[in-house]
Amino acid sequence: MDDPKKMKAQIEDISHVDVRKCMRCGKCSATCPNYDDMEYHPHQFVCMVEKGEIRKLMDSNSIYTCLSCFACIERCPRQVEPAKLIEATRLMVERERGANHLKPDMIVQKLDDQLPQQALASAFRKYTK
Amino acid sequence: MQKIGVFVCHCGTNIAATVDVEQVAQALGKEPGVVMAVHYQYMCSQSGQDMIKDAIKEKGLTGVVICSCSPRMHEATFRKAAASVGMNPFMVEIANIREQCSWIHKDRQEATQKAIALGRAAIAKVHLNAPLTAGETPVAKKALVIGGGIAGIQAALDIAEAGFEVDIVEKEPTIGGKMTQLDKTFPTLDCAACILTPKMVECAQNDKIHILSYSEVTKVKGFVGNFDVTIRRKARYVNEDKCTGCGLCTQKCPQKKIPNAFNLNMDMRRAIYIPFAQAVPKVATIDPDHCKMLTSGKCGLCATVCTAGAIDYKQKDKFIEQKYGAIVVATGFNPIKADAFNELGYNQSKDVVTSLEYERLMNAAGPTDGTLLRPSDGKHPKTIVFVQCVGSRDTTCRGKEYCSKICCMYTAKHAMLTREKYPDTDVYVFYIDVRTPGKGFDEFYRRAVEQYGVHYIKGQVGKVSPLSDGTLEVQASDLLMDEQLKIKADMVVLAVAMEADKTARPLATMLTASMDTNDFFTEAHPKLRPVESPTAGIFLAGACQGPKDIPDTVAQAGAAASKVIGLLVKNNLKGNPCVAHCNENMCNGCSSCEHVCAYGAITYVAKEFKMPDRTIAIRRVAQVNPAVCQGCGACTVTCPSGAMDLQGFSNREIMAEVDAICL
Numbered sequence: 001m002d003d004p005k006k007m008k009a010q011i012e013d014i015s016h017v018d019v020r021k022c023m024r025c026g027k028c029s030a031t032c033p034n035y036d037d038m039e040y041h042p043h044q045f046v047c048m049v050e051k052g053e054i055r056k057l058m059d060s061n062s063i064y065t066c067l068s069c070f071a072c073i074e075r076c077p078r079q080v081e082p083a084k085l086i087e088a089t090r091l092m093v094e095r096e097r098g099a100n101h102l103k104p105d106m107i108v109q110k111l112d113d114q115l116p117q118q119a120l121a122s123a124f125r126k127y128t129k
Numbered sequence: 130m131q132k133i134g135v136f137v138c139h140c141g142t143n144i145a146a147t148v149d150v151e152q153v154a155q156a157l158g159k160e161p162g163v164v165m166a167v168h169y170q171y172m173c174s175q176s177g178q179d180m181i182k183d184a185i186k187e188k189g190l191t192g193v194v195i196c197s198c199s200p201r202m203h204e205a206t207f208r209k210a211a212a213s214v215g216m217n218p219f220m221v222e223i224a225n226i227r228e229q230c231s232w233i234h235k236d237r238q239e240a241t242q243k244a245i246a247l248g249r250a251a252i253a254k255v256h257l258n259a260p261l262t263a264g265e266t267p268v269a270k271k272a273l274v275i276g277g278g279i280a281g282i283q284a285a286l287d288i289a290e291a292g293f294e295v296d297i298v299e300k301e302p303t304i305g306g307k308m309t310q311l312d313k314t315f316p317t318l319d320c321a322a323c324i325l326t327p328k329m330v331e332c333a334q335n336d337k338i339h340i341l342s343y344s345e346v347t348k349v350k351g352f353v354g355n356f357d358v359t360i361r362r363k364a365r366y367v368n369e370d371k372c373t374g375c376g377l378c379t380q381k382c383p384q385k386k387i388p389n390a391f392n393l394n395m396d397m398r399r400a401i402y403i404p405f406a407q408a409v410p411k412v413a414t415i416d417p418d419h420c421k422m423l424t425s426g427k428c429g430l431c432a433t434v435c436t437a438g439a440i441d442y443k444q445k446d447k448f449i450e451q452k453y454g455a456i457v458v459a460t461g462f463n464p465i466k467a468d469a470f471n472e473l474g475y476n477q478s479k480d481v482v483t484s485l486e487y488e489r490l491m492n493a494a495g496p497t498d499g500t501l502l503r504p505s506d507g508k509h510p511k512t513i514v515f516v517q518c519v520g521s522r523d524t525t526c527r528g529k530e531y532c533s534k535i536c537c538m539y540t541a542k543h544a545m546l547t548r549e550k551y552p553d554t555d556v557y558v559f560y561i562d563v564r565t566p567g568k569g570f571d572e573f574y575r576r577a578v579e580q581y582g583v584h585y586i587k588g589q590v591g592k593v594s595p596l597s598d599g600t601l602e603v604q605a606s607d608l609l610m611d612e613q614l615k616i617k618a619d620m621v622v623l624a625v626a627m628e629a630d631k632t633a634r635p636l637a638t639m640l641t642a643s644m645d646t647n648d649f650f651t652e653a654h655p656k657l658r659p660v661e662s663p664t665a666g667i668f669l670a671g672a673c674q675g676p677k678d679i680p681d682t683v684a685q686a687g688a689a690a691s692k693v694i695g696l697l698v699k700n701n702l703k704g705n706p707c708v709a710h711c712n713e714n715m716c717n718g719c720s721s722c723e724h725v726c727a728y729g730a731i732t733y734v735a736k737e738f739k740m741p742d743r744t745i746a747i748r749r750v751a752q753v754n755p756a757v758c759q760g761c762g763a764c765t766v767t768c769p770s771g772a773m774d775l776q777g778f779s780n781r782e783i784m785a786e787v788d789a790i791c792l
Contacts, residue, residue, distance in 0.1 A: 023522060025561040030591025030606035031472070035613040043608065075472060075591060077523035 004052030011049055015088035019050040021078045028072035028082045038062045042072040042082035049085050063090045131162045131192040131256050134184045138172035138197035140227055147231035149241040153196060157248045162256060164188055173203045178210040185214045192220045192255035196248050198227040217260030219777055224251040246790050253789035257782045261706035266756045268354040268702055269454040272693050275346055276459035278306020279679060280671025280686045282328050284457045287690030289337035293697050298360055299342045303408035305329055306461055310485060312492040314679055315542045316573040329409040340410060349639045352757055353666030354702045356453045364444040366415035371439035374411030378431035379403055387419045393486045396496035401431045405494060455666050455693040458650055460630045462672035465520050467625050469527040474593035479504040480601060481593060481621045487543055503619055510619035513547060514603045515540045515558040516590045520626035529626040534676035536624035537564045541577040548581040557584045557616060559605050593621050627676045642667045649675045660689040668692050707777035708758035709765060711751040715772035718749035722764035722773050730757035731764060
């Protein structure tokens with residue numbers, strides 16, 4: 001069962017963002033270069049986290065369309081840092097999905113000329129602690 | 130042995146809800162020397178005060194302890210009550226069981242115990258209290274107003290009206306301040322110059338008012354009623370008494386490419402200049418950084434054309450000393466620099482301007498003679514975007530965390546005036562909140578929307594990018610429509626935050642007046658003493674205290690003036706008897722106290738002393754000027770031999786309090 005309060009606390013714990021600092025100016029969304037491709041925009045992340053609507057954000061494609069350019073963080077007059085909330089939501093999804101690390105025998109199919117070696121290394125590391 | 134009465138106040142539920150006042154009264158009643166201990170709902174009320182007075186008379190009390198709120202609030206009230214029935218007011222002590230106890234505790238038992246401890250400390254002190262008598266000092270019947278903006282002008286006029294002499298010290302060549310740069314004023318749309326310049330002239334013509342323009346305060350000594358102020362009269366290189374303000378020199382000067390600060394550097398002026406046509410005093414000033422005669426000795430044209438013979442290249446800064454009874458601070462504000470807001474393109478495009486610059490662009494005496502033209506190419510702008518809260522309510526290092534208060538209204542004014550003069554323009558205002566809590570203010574903003582068709586959009590502008598075709602792309606969000614907008618604009622106007630003038634901080638240090646973290650002067654009490662500084666004799670007017678519009682500024686200036694008048698009508702002021710005192714027998718003449726005294730109250734004198742062997746020795750000992758001493762106590766803690774003691778807060782009294790709490 002989803003507990004909005006717990007999920008909200010978890011997001012705040014991961015991101016260290018205090019959503020109450022937001023003054024609803026929307027400069028984060030005004031700045032967002034990928035606005036049109038985002039279902040929920042940076043300012044909505046802040047409001048929705050405050051209301052505890054984390055599941056909606058986790059189900060949205062927005063967490064993958066965010067470019068992580070940090071323009072919203074850079075321009076926010078109140079130092080709210082919306083991109084950190086988006087990253088935290090991504091992490092929540094990852095953690096819910098559980099261990100999904102790469103097995104050596106899967107590598108062969110994934111190899112191509114474009115794939116950077118670091119990607120393989122980091123994929124191995126994920127959730128192997 | 131003292132006969133002490135203890136009075137415990139409930140302060141409604143402020144104290145009584147957390148502190149068991151009955152228990153406090155009972156416990157304190159058992160203390161040595163206490164002959165009565167009672168509790169009452171509101172000690173500060175008339176009947177509460179009567180209770181104290183009656184007790185003093187009937188029981189013959191010699192000391193009173195009141196357990197109540199902070200002494201800052203009601204010490205004077207209770208001391209007055211005691212004095213009215215013949216007790217020396219300094220035999221009254223207050224134990225602060227509200228701010229220091231009930232307000233910060235939750236546990237009733239703990240709070241009650243602490244209240245008893247605080248009461249005991251006060252009783253221990255009263256045992257050692259001695260009656261004190263305040264000395265009197267005469268009042269210099271003249272006021273100083275620092276800053277010649279609308280706040281300073283209004284304060285000076287009101288003080289002069291009451292018949293007192295006033296000096297206005299203004300750092301610029303003319304009085305008038307920021308208001309001279311405005312076009313129209315909200316919410317009535319009066320022309321700023323039309324209502325301000327008559328007041329400036331009134332100042333100049335009033336024989337009680339002396340305008341010391343192009344001057345600054347460099348040193349302040351003394352105390353309420355007796356400030357000794359040193360004023361630097363900067364060299365104008367023009368004799369103020371001879372100059373007629375004809376302006377011939379300002380037309381002939383060959384140095385004509387100097388950015389004109391009055392028009393916010395949007396046009397040029399000469400090296401000799403009069404800031405604007407209605408300047409007061411209307412005299413020319415030479416800019417020493419750009420005058421050829423002063424920098425290289427080769428020119429002198431202004432001296433040749435001046436028929437009054439007013440030019441004086443050899444003039445030097447002069448320092449004058451004056452005595453004042455009261456000082457009004459009216460140093461005003463400045464808009465913050467927009468340079469740090471890179472994303473809004475202020476440094477990248479001339480067509481991104483601040484609101485004050487826009488004000489000049491609309492003004493008939495401005496760089497474009499009142500026709501709204503784009504600064505980059507002089508064309509008529511069609512789409513104008515206003516951005517509010519630039520740097521206001523901004524907790525980053527670029528901005529100010531407070532609301533600058535006036536921007537919502539002046540932006541509405543700009544938008545309205547633009548639409549009225551140029552109905553073919555599209556005007557957008559991007560806002561976070563529209564704040565219009567003044568008389569007629571909301572109606573004004575609604576007029577901009579409903580009558581003049583200004584597009585108000587909720588959402589901050591994210592980015593302004595100059596495009597190759599000379600327009601500006603404004604990227605913003607419409608939060609209510611939940612969409613991102615890209616508007617092609619010809620001009621962008623930034624409503625930048627207001628900050629205290631940079632002269633305020635050093636001035637506050639000179640005046641020993643306190644300031645907040647934003648360099649605004651703090652008032653003695655935010656609600657009940659809003660025009661006074663906590664430092665006696667220093668009064669506040671206008672934006673030096675916080676962002677303020679013209680009506681508020683004028684009202685506050687009038688209030689400050691009335692306080693000044695109230696002070697200046699007195700012939701003598703009662704001093705504070707709680708001043709330092711030197712026990713000359715113990716003083717070893719080390720000068721430590723003299724060095725730490727921030728008020729210059731301590732001097733050393735050589736005195737003859739009879740020694741135990743009947744010889745006479747001459748020793749150097751400290752002497753305190755009680756009129757200058759502020760009773761801060763720095764000398765008492767510095768004195769290595771314990772010779773310095775503060776009356777009313779002697780070392781013995783303080784130690785007795787500590788013992789009462791700790792033992």
